[in-house]
Amino acid sequence: GENVEQHPSTLSVQEGDSAVIKCTYSDSASNYFPWYKQELGKGPQLIIDIRSNVGEKKDQRIAVTLNKTAKHFSLHITETQPEDSAVYFCAAFNAGKSTFGDGTTLTVKP
């Protein structure tokens, strides 16, 4: 089955700096890669996603890049703000079945 590895497990940045979280997947048939933000005591919220036929997608301060050959994808957050502090999960989907990474706790220090 699919295996998704996410790094780092914790990330601390200064407000205004950029944050990058990386995920690798094992199944080359996976074709949909969403990123979720989860705040304490709440459910995950979709923040950006990318399909396998696209290499990069951007939405304001958030971007995702995908390298199908290397089987890895990354979340980039620029100009970080304290409200970006949360746990971020990546996931890889194949034929409707999803596999989640272990999560990254991002702390943005004012």
Added chain:
Amino acid sequence: GAVVSQHPSWVICKSGTSVKIECRSLDFQATTMFWYRQFPKQSLMLMATSNEGSKATYEQGVEKDKFLINHASLTLSTLTVTSAHPEDSSFYICSARDSGATNEKLFFGSGTQLSVL
């Protein structure tokens, strides 16, 4: 965006009692919903796939008689934790996929914190 409503947000119950958690898709129909369990500082663990009008599909190691799933309509799935014990205490989350969409986007409920005394 699509909204998934999950209730209750938290529940405390006595050991041996049953607890029902509801997951509703508010503005779309969902033939498929998913139930997860999440321990503190860990990822989401898929428990089962809820299919409207048919039996749920449980992941390996999940007791189907303990975690009863009912998906009787296109907008509602329920998870009942039967004869709950302290080890069932956890954060339970549901998600749903829009049946009318061509993409695979999942929308999550806000989660239910279950504490069994």
